[in-house]
Amino acid sequence: MLPIHTSPKADISYRHVGRTDVTRYEKMHVEVFGESADASIAVANEIADLIRAKAYARQKCVLGLATGSSPIRVYDELVRLHKEEGLSFANVVTFNLDEYFPMERTDSRSYWYFMHEHLFDHVDIDPQNIHLPDGRIDLADVYQHCMDYEHKIEEHGGLDFQLLGIGRTGHVGFNEPGSNSRSLTRLITLDHLTRVDAGPDFQGMNNVPTRAITMGIDTIRKARRVVLVAWGHKKAPIVQTAVEGERTSSVPASFLQDHDNLTVLLDGEASSDLRRFKTPWLVGPCEWDEDRTRKAIVWLSSHVEKPILKLTERDYNNNGMSDLLARDGSAYELNIKMFNQLQHTITGWPGGKPGVDDSQRPERKSPAKKRVILFSPHPDDDVISMGGTFLRLVDQGHEVHVAYQTSGNIAVSNADARRFAEFCQQVNRRAGVENPDLDKTVDLLQNPDPAADTDPLEVRTIKGLIRQGEAIAGARFCGVPDEQIHFLNMPFYESGKNKKFPLSQPDIDLVKDLIKKVEPHQIYAAGDLADPHGTHKVCLDAVFQALDQLEGDDSIKNTWLWLYRGAWQEWPIHEIEMAVPLSPQEVDKKRQAIFFHQSQKDGVMFQGEDNREFWQRAEQRNRETARAYNQLGLTEYEAIEAFRRWRF
Known part of the structure; x- marks a missing residue:
């Protein structure tokens, strides 16, 4: 995890102080909080103090x-x-x-x-x-x-x-x-x-x-x-440019550099591209713990374009890492240690390999057949983000449960919903069945209210059923029995808008109840921390809070939590703790699983800045992870899915 300077929650009424060696590249006063919520509370308290002072x-x-x-x-x-x-x-x-x-x-x-x-x-x-x-x-x-x-x-x-x-x-x-x-x-x-x-x-x-x-x-x-x-990793590149770059009209925020009473507040992810966090060894002397050492050597290998085992003392000395050499003795010893650490993250047995020494493996060998819950924020994140690992877990005999946390109903177009509704209407008519509710839904889709800011409940229901049907088909394709496919339909999502309701105890209880029922050895959850108000982050918070509330309960005494990244980005190599390689055949099978989500394939509602389809993005990301491992000098694979373990 990144080293985070956490300021007191209730006080950010500080003013710009002199630069230190650590912050000398920063042209604005920056404070970094572990959580965006703490930073937000600090801002609110400063505003409140100002309001009270003015009122007085x-x-x-x-x-x-x-x-x-x-x-x-x-x-x-x-x-x-x-x-x-x-x-x-x-x-x-x-x-x-x-x-x-x-x-x-x-x-x-x-x-x-x-x-x-x-x-x-x-x-x-x-x-x-x-x-x-x-x-x-x-x-x-x-x-x-x-x-x-x-x-x-x-x-x-x-x-x-x-x-x-x-x-x-x-x-x-x-x-x-x-x-x-x-x-x-x-x-x-x-x-x-x-x-x-x-x-x-x-x-x-x-x-x-x-x-x-x-x-x-x-x-x-x-x-x-x-x-x-x-907040979030998506803001990290522009924050770094605005804070450390030159004043320029191409980055309007940089014009604030000369303001004499400015503070920039960031969470850990938004601060991650600042030099003091990204490459602190180039800023000044730093403390070399295991995480920073791993990050630095991976960076050095990429920076000088050499496999880890070919790095020399000169490479370390020329790139601000001489004190690391002095601590550990030689480049040879550092290289071997780091190469072995990275190699030990790679496993074809994401549920653990039975009957072998597991001391250097990311997952335990026992029990040989594990109970697994795969939490998927939307009805397609399971196969998009970790479809190859999903298939591998099922193929290796583990009891895999997949839990779709939200209905995903706002991500279905009216055209798709109308096509499905009219198909059902035709089936009913041929069977001589009257269904006034369905007829009403078709009418609502044929004549939507242009002034409405949300879909009517009838429309949202059929859109949710479309996503549910696609998810069932994809999970069945991966080999999961119907009784192990769960739809939580968490209430926070059901606002009908992009802005959701706050996470509440009924949401958390749905997650808790499933965990208590399954008693999993492994939980997989989406670890996308980019947007504190995004669905992935809210769904992850629900998992975290459920586990907190179950502390001491027998249902989680043997549970490990693995985080996969969302559809938009992969974990950095130095943060990966389990890397699951995929063969060309497995990549193809993962693609087929994604194809079951037809409503999200063509004309997807929330495309983001990437015009490619989700399966294309996923394959490219997995191939880039494999390529990054190979460039560090490790075995070449077709693709790799990556995970971080969250120790709760």
Whole structure:
């Protein structure tokens, strides 16, 4: 795991301090928290302290606010502070960063709707003190509206505090690449990547508006205090560029480097590309524990393009690792030790190999036949993310249960749902069966309400059944009996929107009950930690909390938890603890298992920034992992699926 500097939850009211050797490459003040939730609470507490201080001085507190997934937990905590600790917003004036254009305020995708849903409707703020750019105005009036917005901020004495997120293009607000450092509030055209990232909220990127009204860079920089937050590995590359790179209009967030009262708050994954975490041996002296040593040697082998066993003392000395050599004696000894560690992660027996010495193997040999639960957040993550290992576990005689945690119903298009519903309707008619509920569903699919922000329950039900049928077919293909296929249909997912309900005890109980029933020796779960509000992360939290609540229970006394990565990314080589090689035939069989998920194959609803189909992405990722192992000097395989063990 990454070394994380964890600050106190309740206090980030620090200001920029002098750079140390560790942070000398960072041109912004950065603090890293172990969990995004802790960082969010810290931000909320700073805002609350500012509101109270201003109220005590009988002054207005002028806040600049952001939208998107990053600040949601901040707003949740502010609402809690209002309801449980009496924090009043009576003296608060707010100015939001941006709004889509054109956009009706009643639209659930508008930032007006977002802010009221997450904050304004739950606190005692005066509606007259809420200001957002207006996406409803005529194009001819936009310029004057923007100038009026600037004047309103000035009339209130400027922003006391500005909360920011950062987009993967480096935008703050909607100041896309090319924005001038002196820019003010204005209409802007959205970058393609920004629209891709917004696609899930709009049921596809093509539905995302192409323009937005945004505060300018100069408007943001005039705030007396700025806090920028970023969570997850997807933000890591742009965070590194903004924090350590040059000030440039191609990364608008970099213009904040000269702000004298700015703090950047990150979780571990968002900070992972900063030099002090990615290559601390190039920054200065560091402590060489086992994890850092492994990471450094894997990096060195890749950097100098040599297999591990060919690394020399000069390679170590020329790349900031001379103190590691001094500790361990020689490159030869380091190389051999690391080569053996990596080699021992590779196994064709993910459930453990019976009758052999297992002291150097990733999984236990006993019991020879294990009970296994494979938790799949969506109805296709099992075969996409670990289909080869899934097949191997079944083939090697283990009792494999697959548990689909959510229905996945929002990821089915109306066209697919209508095709299935009309097919059922025709079957009924031929059999002389009347089904008014089905007829109603067909009618709803033929004539959808364009103003509705969620599908009707009847439509969501048939979409869920489509995903369920595909999952059953895929699991049967892998050899799992029907009685070992479980659909949890966790309630948090059933909002009908991209934004889900909070995780609650009924969700966790579904996971707990299955674990107690099966008493597994192995659990596999999706370890995608990128988005703290994403379905994979919520489903993983449900597994974690279920295991916490079962602590001491006999059902988990022999349980090991293995994490596979989601469909978008693989574990870094130095973090892999079990690597399961796949033959060409197994890769082909995994592909066939994925093909059963037909609704997710062509015209997938949530494509992301990668236009390839899921099976193509999965194969490429697995082949790249195998290639990375081979480049380190290990055996060449067709493909490899990778796992990390979570010790709970």
